[in-house]
Amino acid sequence: MNGIDFYEPRVDLSDAPGTSPILRSWARCHQQRDLPDEPVMLARADLADRCAQHASLLYAAQPEIETLAGLVGSADGIVVLTDAAGIILQTRGNASFLHRADQVALRPGVSWAESHRGTNGVGTVLVEGQALSVHGSEHFLPRNRILSCHGAPIRSPRGDILGVLDISCEAGRLHAYALKLASMFARQVTNRIMEQAGEQPELLVFHRQHAMLDSIERAQLMVHDGYIVGANDAAIAQLDTSWAQLIDQPIQAWLGDGWQQATPDTCTLRTPRGLPLFIQLRRPASSTASPRQPDHDTQRRSKQSNQHIAHPSRQGHGKDAAIATQHGLPGIHALPDLPDMLRPGFGTALRALQGGLAVLLEGETGTGKEVYARRLHASSTRCNQPFVAINCGALPDTLIEAELFGYAAGAFTGALRQGARGRLREANGGILFLDEIGDMPLPLQTRLLRVLQEREVLPLGADKPVPVDFLLISATNQDLAQRVQDGHFRADLYYRLQDHRIGLPALRERSDLRAFLCAEFNRHGALEQGMTLHDSTLDALCAHRWPGNYRELQALLRGLVLRHPPGSLVMAEGLPDGFRPIITHHATAARQDGKAIHHIDTARHASPVCNTPNSLHSTLHALSAQRIRQALHEHSGNISRAARSLGIHRSTLHRYLARDAGQATSEGVAGR
Numbered sequence: 174m175n176g177i178d179f180y181e182p183r184v185d186l187s188d189a190p191g192t193s194p195i196l197r198s199w200a201r202c203h204q205q206r207d208l209p210d211e212p213v214m215l216a217r218a219d220l221a222d223r224c225a226q227h228a229s230l231l232y233a234a235q236p237e238i239e240t241l242a243g244l245v246g247s248a249d250g251i252v253v254l255t256d257a258a259g260i261i262l263q264t265r266g267n268a269s270f271l272h273r274a275d276q277v278a279l280r281p282g283v284s285w286a287e288s289h290r291g292t293n294g295v296g297t298v299l300v301e302g303q304a305l306s307v308h309g310s311e312h313f314l315p316r317n318r319i320l321s322c323h324g325a326p327i328r329s330p331r332g333d334i335l336g337v338l339d340i341s342c343e344a345g346r347l348h349a350y351a352l353k354l355a356s357m358f359a360r361q362v363t364n365r366i367m368e369q370a371g372e373q374p375e376l377l378v379f380h381r382q383h384a385m386l387d388s389i390e391r392a393q394l395m396v397h398d399g400y401i402v403g404a405n406d407a408a409i410a411q412l413d414t415s416w417a418q419l420i421d422q423p424i425q426a427w428l429g430d431g432w433q434q435a436t437p438d439t440c441t442l443r444t445p446r447g448l449p450l451f452i453q454l455r456r457p458a459s460s461t462a463s464p465r466q467p468d469h470d471t472q473r474r475s476k477q478s479n480q481h482i483a484h485p486s487r488q489g490h491g492k493d494a495a496i497a498t499q500h501g502l503p504g505i506h507a508l509p510d511l512p513d514m515l516r517p518g519f520g521t522a523l524r525a526l527q528g529g530l531a532v533l534l535e536g537e538t539g540t541g542k543e544v545y546a547r548r549l550h551a552s553s554t555r556c557n558q559p560f561v562a563i564n565c566g567a568l569p570d571t572l573i574e575a576e577l578f579g580y581a582a583g584a585f586t587g588a589l590r591q592g593a594r595g596r597l598r599e600a601n602g603g604i605l606f607l608d609e610i611g612d613m614p615l616p617l618q619t620r621l622l623r624v625l626q627e628r629e630v631l632p633l634g635a636d637k638p639v640p641v642d643f644l645l646i647s648a649t650n651q652d653l654a655q656r657v658q659d660g661h662f663r664a665d666l667y668y669r670l671q672d673h674r675i676g677l678p679a680l681r682e683r684s685d686l687r688a689f690l691c692a693e694f695n696r697h698g699a700l701e702q703g704m705t706l707h708d709s710t711l712d713a714l715c716a717h718r719w720p721g722n723y724r725e726l727q728a729l730l731r732g733l734v735l736r737h738p739p740g741s742l743v744m745a746e747g748l749p750d751g752f753r754p755i756i757t758h759h760a761t762a763a764r765q766d767g768k769a770i771h772h773i774d775t776a777r778h779a780s781p782v783c784n785t786p787n788s789l790h791s792t793l794h795a796l797s798a799q800r801i802r803q804a805l806h807e808h809s810g811n812i813s814r815a816a817r818s819l820g821i822h823r824s825t826l827h828r829y830l831a832r833d834a835g836q837a838t839s840e841g842v843a844g845r
């Protein structure tokens with residue numbers, strides 16, 4: 174049997190406790206009285222949510238999983254990928270062993286956290302924070318002793334544990350290289366996250382031996398504005414340091430001035446500690462600008478804002494402009510998807526609209542009323558005709574009449590010589606969308622009612638009305654019936670507008686909120702940048718009220734992606750003010766086929782992640798809050814300048830402030 178040794182599992186309990194990870198784990202399991210008898214598992218829908226949450230990990234790990242499955246599959250083994258809570262996201266490999274593994278619940282959706290499955294090659298790796306093997310009888314639970322497991326933590330470039338890559342096979346059939354393989358492939362996942370991070374930050378590769386620069390042993394550093402924002406474990410080992418000491422430090426402190434000379438061609442440098450290194454710049458921050466221009470952020474921001482402009486789904490949605498006309502744009506595929514709960518009624522709404530009924534969209538601000546109206550337009554037979562959107566709340570009183578109804582030549586001083594058609598006539602043949610209709614001034618309501626009843630417009634100064642043909646969609650975030658009662662809105666217009674009413678649900682009412690938040694986060698660039706929302710962050714986001722609904726969400730996600738370096742595990746403390754971290758000890762109810770089985774204690778299992786070196790550098794802890802406040806004061810609140818004066822990276826100061834705010838908030842709550 175090539176490469177397979179027979180292994181006699183043995184646990185030497187005579188060893189002093191605490192000397193081996195396996196013994197420490199057994200001691201923990203003995204202490205824990207409520208180790209569950211049955212596997213703790215997620216319902217299928219919850220597993221799908223979990224996979225959406227960890228899409229960037231699954232995406233980055235796929236090549237390794239495929240290659241490894243091919244390797245270990247021939248030796249009757251399987252590859253297992255879990256998240257940082259120990260929940261299996263994916264298994265691949267030998268089909269007959271997959272079947273056997275299924276019998277011991279080594280399958281997607283099951284938690285292999287140590288507190289659920291005892292000592293094992295996933296949960297114990299998470300608690301110990303290191304790669305290790307658990308052979309046969311070393312498993313705490315007798316039923317798992319048919320297994321040999323070799324697990325290695327997958328780390329984010331900032332050192333947080335994102336999950337475990339595990340190779341499992343039958344006990345007694347141990348591949349001699351399994352643990353080394355798992356560790357190498359886990360590192361390769363981190364490397365890929367670093368390499369996939371787009372143009373920025375810069376990526377430096379180094380090693381003491383030239384030939385190793387292209388090997389899996391190569392050290393990698395991500396550098397942003399001269400600060401280290403990510404490292405793989407080979408870099409940590411070669412620099413003989415830890416993530417906590419390295420991250421957010423000036424690269425100069427570790428590699429000296431020589432790093433400035435790094436180019437795609439190999440060069441050499443000597444670190445301040447005298448270590449000679451071969452180094453290459455694998456990814457310059459920008460292909461056009463000099464790699465180390467300080468203005469990277471400006472470039473990044475402008476790239477984002479260009480995307481913002483170019484993204485068709487965001488075109489013409491600005492609420493600043495009172496009026497927007499679009500001819501057949503954007504296409505339906507460019508618009509955000511409708512929430513599931515709105516889909517069944519969409520066809521009816523479209524038929525009603527095309528049949529000439531006035532459609533009224535009601536919902537809080539930012540619930541997607543304009544998106545819905547644009548979808549109706551894009552799906553209608555008038556999709557190639559104009560879509561004229563008028564924000565009735567933003568029209569200046571003086572211009573209203575002329576803008577909406579148009580005017581005849583020479584109608585008033587300053588008027589265009591040839592007159593103006595007015596927006597209502599511009600909608601001719603297409604769709605008129607009256608947004609924030611509840612804010613329309615009363616005199617205008619009277620004129621609008623006449624247009625709707627008679628289907629003709631009388632421009633200012635004209636003596637003959639002009640026929641118009643448009644379909645009407647109105648939208649409001651107010652209680653129109655109440656506005657009528659209060660005398661602010663004409664009752665007859667109110668009834669004329671609502672032949673067909675549609676209520677748009679608030680974001681917080683979405684039943685698929687968790688999965689939706691993950692999907693939107695990925696859509697905003699998190700997938701490509703290897704970013705993951707931590708459980709605590711998702712809990713806080715799901716508990717938020719979202720008064721600004723989708724608009725607020727889009728702004729938040731854009732900010733999160735911009736403020737965190739690629740490969741980040743985004744913790745709740747990294748959320749802005751107002752998103753109070755919620756600590757849930759029984760966050761996810763795990764169900765299968767509708768019946769409750771167990772609670773998966775996500776907060777508890779996430780704790781190994783929280784205990785790993787985190788993003789805040791230790792020198793920052795030493796900086797007193799007062800010094801930070803003083804620096805901010807001295808630089809009039811300018812974060813970049815304050816951070817520079819403190820000698821830390823801007824993103825670090827942002828995270829510190831967010832964390833500080835979070836602490837202040839929870840202290841405030843506790844103090845009440």
Ligand SMILES: Nc1ncnc2c1ncn2[C@@H]1O[C@H](COP(=O)(O)OP(=O)(O)OP(=O)(O)O)[C@@H](O)[C@H]1O
Pocket residue numbers: 486487490492509510511512536537538539540541542543544545608609648649650722723724727
């Ligand atoms: N289902 C959705 N999924 C993702 N994003 C969405 C969704 N619906 C709307 N959005 C986004 O939310 C933002 C606000 O949408 P929209 O302008 O349609 O809301 P609104 O209800 O018309 O707001 P207001 O009441 O303030 O006029 C837009 O950027 C839009 O792209």
